[in-house]
Amino acid sequence: MGNTEKFTGKAEVYAQFRPDYPETFVRDLILENHLSPSSVVADIGSGTGILTGQLLNQGLNVIAVEPNAEMRQIAESAFGSNPLFTSVPATAEQTTLKTGSVDLVTVAQAFHWFNPEQFKEECRRILKPDGKVVLIWNSRVPHAPLIRETASVCRKFCPVFHGFSGGTREDPAPFQTFFRNGRFAVRKYDHPLSYSLNAFLGRHLSASYAPKGQKGQPYIDALTQIFQKHQKRGRVRFPNVTCSYSGRV
Structure with a gap:
């Protein structure tokens, strides 16, 4: 299965249960890159439009580039x-956008799928002079007990699990090569999440590595046990940090 198809069949649950990004981060993004209502942002690997929507709410022109039809249609x-x-x-590698047409490139939760x-090279082509690329992830806090336990469940029931978000952020080498x-500049924003059982399960089932159909029931059962262990008044606090990596290419 190619990267383009990894989220086929998961677009609706992705749109419903994936978190957005802190408003403080969005405001800083605009200020640091001197964006104005005339600016054009290319949101590459835009998925169901979580970051796209937040940028649109700030009055920016947003070109959402997404190869997966189900995600794009949402x-x-x-x-x-x-x-x-x-x-x-x-695709990210062949956006079809005009040369020198973009003020900023954003990539939310997707860089680890790209070549x-x-x-x-494509960013260099489509960006205006001195335009930057910003790579963004919502990242679980790895040493929190809840996160450690869910990672263990993922390793047990998800054969293609190789760490959250592909493990990209644990190694600075890809960023050092890319920028x-x-x-590159690193920004981190505390962004804890609160989940009901349904949202907790949905968050995990939206992952590319999550098993589908009947194969997913043991995974769901194990996650439910973790939720019940950690829940208070029917919700769990999900430790999360929004990280961004920005620079010129």
Whole structure:
């Protein structure tokens, strides 16, 4: 299965249960990159449009580039009437965007699916002079007991699990290679989440590595046991940090 198809059949649960990004982060993103209502942001690997929607709410022109039809259609249903929104069916490596047409490239929760060298060349092509790329993840706090226990369950029941978000952020080498001269800025924002059982299960079932159908029932059962262990008044606190890595390419 290619990367484009990994979320086929999971778009609705992804849209419903994946978290957004802190408003403080979005405001800082705009200020640090001197964005204005005339600015154009290319949100690459935009998925169901979680970050896209937050950027649109700030009055920015957003080109959402997403190869998966199911994911893209959810964003189009949500934002299609917004004149600031453009949906493009394309990959990160071949966006089809015009050369020198973009003020900023954002990548939320998707860089680990790209060919980094090809994507870097494409960013160089579509960005205006001195335009930056910002790579963003909502990251679980790895040493929190709840996160350690869910990781153990994922390793047991998900054969293709290799760490959350592909383990990319645990190794700085991909960023040092991707950004120009190995220079990039790191920003971190505390962004804890609160989940009911349904949302807790949905968050995990939205992952690319989560088993589907009947194969997923033992996974669900194990996650339910973890939820019941940690819940207070029917909810669990899910330790989470939003991390961004930004620089020129």
